[in-house]
Amino acid sequence: MPPIIDLNKCIKCGQCVDICTEDVFYGSKEGEVPTVTYPKECVHFSGCVYVCPVPGAIRLRFPLPILLVYKPE
Numbered sequence: 001m002p003p004i005i006d007l008n009k010c011i012k013c014g015q016c017v018d019i020c021t022e023d024v025f026y027g028s029k030e031g032e033v034p035t036v037t038y039p040k041e042c043v044h045f046s047g048c049v050y051v052c053p054v055p056g057a058i059r060l061r062f063p064l065p066i067l068l069v070y071k072p073e
Contacts, residue, residue: 001061002039003048009057010034016048016058024048 003016003024010033017025017034022041025048028034044060052058 002036002042003058003060005033005036005058006056007033009054011054011057013053015051015053019047019051021045021047 005016012031012033014028014030014034017028022038022043024036024038024042025034026037028037042060044062046060048058049060
């Protein structure tokens with residue numbers, strides 16, 4: 001499942017675009033809210049969530065197979 005960006009909280013810094021190793025945000029323009037271009041490419045390593053300076057501006061929805069083995073800290 002793709003990252004979810006809260007449009008009201010996003011400050012358009014682009015850090016999530018820069019950290020993503022899978023180019024999920026490919027084609028996003030600097031100074032604009034990032035676009036989730038390739039949602040199925042997301043590998044859920046949460047780099048975009050951790051690098052975001054605004055808590056809650058971006059979150060991941062984990063697919064069911066990952067949730068079955070996922071244990072939150």
